[in-house]
Amino acid sequence: xxxxxxxxxxxxxxxxxxxxxxxxxxxxxxxxxxxxxxxxxxxxxxxxxxxxxxxxxxxxxxxxxxxxxxxxxxxxxxxxxxxxxxxxxxxxxxxxxxxxxxxxxxxxxxxxxxxxxxxxxxxxxxxxxxxxxxxxxxxxxxxxxxxxxxxxxxxxxxxxxxxxxxxxxxxxxxxxxxxxxxxxxxxxxxxxxxxxxxxxxxxxxxxxxxxxxxxxxxxxxxxxxxxxxxxxxxxxxxxxxxxxxxxxxxxxxxxxxxxxxxxxxxxxxxxxxxxxxxxxxxxxxxxxxxxxxxxxxxxxxxxxxxxxxxxxxxxxxxxxxxxxxxxxxxxxxxxxxxxxxxxxxxxxxxxxxxxxxxxxxxxxxxxxxxxxxxxxxxxxxxxxxxx
Numbered sequence: 001x002x003x004x005x006x007x008x009x010x011x012x013x014x015x016x017x018x019x020x021x022x023x024x025x026x027x028x029x030x031x032x033x034x035x036x037x038x039x040x041x042x043x044x045x046x047x048x049x050x051x052x053x054x055x056x057x058x059x060x061x062x063x064x065x066x067x068x069x070x071x072x073x074x075x076x077x078x079x080x081x082x083x084x085x086x087x088x089x090x091x092x093x094x095x096x097x098x099x100x101x102x103x104x105x106x107x108x109x110x111x112x113x114x115x116x117x118x119x120x121x122x123x124x125x126x127x128x129x130x131x132x133x134x135x136x137x138x139x140x141x142x143x144x145x146x147x148x149x150x151x152x153x154x155x156x157x158x159x160x161x162x163x164x165x166x167x168x169x170x171x172x173x174x175x176x177x178x179x180x181x182x183x184x185x186x187x188x189x190x191x192x193x194x195x196x197x198x199x200x201x202x203x204x205x206x207x208x209x210x211x212x213x214x215x216x217x218x219x220x221x222x223x224x225x226x227x228x229x230x231x232x233x234x235x236x237x238x239x240x241x242x243x244x245x246x247x248x249x250x251x252x253x254x255x256x257x258x259x260x261x262x263x264x265x266x267x268x269x270x271x272x273x274x275x276x277x278x279x280x281x282x283x284x285x286x287x288x289x290x291x292x293x294x295x296x297x298x299x300x301x302x303x304x305x306x307x308x309x310x311x312x313x314x315x316x317x318x319x320x321x322x323x324x325x326x327x328x329x330x331x332x333x334x335x336x337x338x339x340x341x342x343x344x345x346x347x348x349x350x351x352x353x354x355x356x357x358x359x360x361x362x363x364x365x366x367x368x369x370x371x372x373x374x375x376x377x378x379x380x381x382x383x384x385x386x387x
Contacts, residue, residue: 010024011073098187101183113324125327149232152234160185174217181238193235200333267290
């Protein structure tokens with residue numbers, strides 16, 4: 001690696017891998033260059049024509065010496081094995097969501113990174129740069145919202161057609177993907193949930209497997225959560241509901257935040273509601289409120305922003321926006337909701353990683369699902385980026 005430029009390789013040339021390659025080739029990330037790509041299935045000649053080194057296997061790219069850092073954008077199960085291989089080879093690593101299929105694998109990947117503190121290990125959670133969530137986090141961290149008492153997110157705006165699931169043999173199978181909507185579409189939402197409110201202490205999940213699609217994994221989920229401070233929450237998601245909803249509501253003792261339809265509304269209590277209740281002289285009295293619409297830049301979160309931060313961390317030691325080890329939290333929440341549903345009872349966090357891994361292996365071993373795969377033409381998958 002030169003002092004001022006990072007050579008980046010991309011492993012996995014599906015939708016998201018090609019997207020990363022696009023903005024890197026366009027020069028949207030400074031002080032780096034895309035030098036190599038790897039994929040066992042994708043045509044590699046077009047990438048050779050762009051002057052890139054090409055490999056059929058990610059391990060060969062890792063061993064090639066053609067990259068100082070890699071972005072791992074493969075099917076989920078390979079995130080752990082390729083991430084560990086790259087770290088052991090001395091490469092900096094950025095892993096797409098989820099960082100692993102299950103908590104035990106995530107812990108293995110994190111352990112490999114901790115053995116090499118000189119290497120940068122990042123997770124691609126670009127929603128942390130999205131202006132609306134940045135504003136919400138500032139309001140929470142500043143104490144403006146008071147103590148959080150309730151969190152609700154209806155996130156059913158992930159509609160997917162049957163042909164979407166049929167477009168890849170690995171999609172929506174226990175063996176190929178390890179889960180459904182919680183692990184594929186919702187890692188970003190679950191990351192934002194814990195980023196804003198911290199990790200809950202209990203999860204009770206209700207997951208419907210193949211409710212709307214011919215798949216064996218979950219495509220319709222309701223999860224109830226409790227936090228150590230007695231706050232409660234609900235997370236509702238689906239890939240089969242149209243028209244869907246994206247409504248986030250966070251209630252605190254000093255008011256309520258509502259994010260929906262590109263508007264962030266803060267209904268602020270003039271007095272903390274708990275203190276008001278204790279001191280009020282009338283039974284039906286309520287705190288006076290202010291209704292404030294919080295402005296924010298409506299520009300979408302950028303993957304390139306996270307990659308620039310990754311490069312800056314490598315070259316300058318800049319703190320990561322989304323450190324790789326924090327990626328275990330969204331994995332744990334997804335695992336906990338599904339595990340709770342499968343065993344029919346609440347799950348206390350931290351999740352027993354070994355127990356969930358055994359349950360997942362049981363699902364794989366007992367699967368009799370026959371996947372139908374259909375060739376699908378190129379689509380603009382950026383339409384799937386939901387805020």
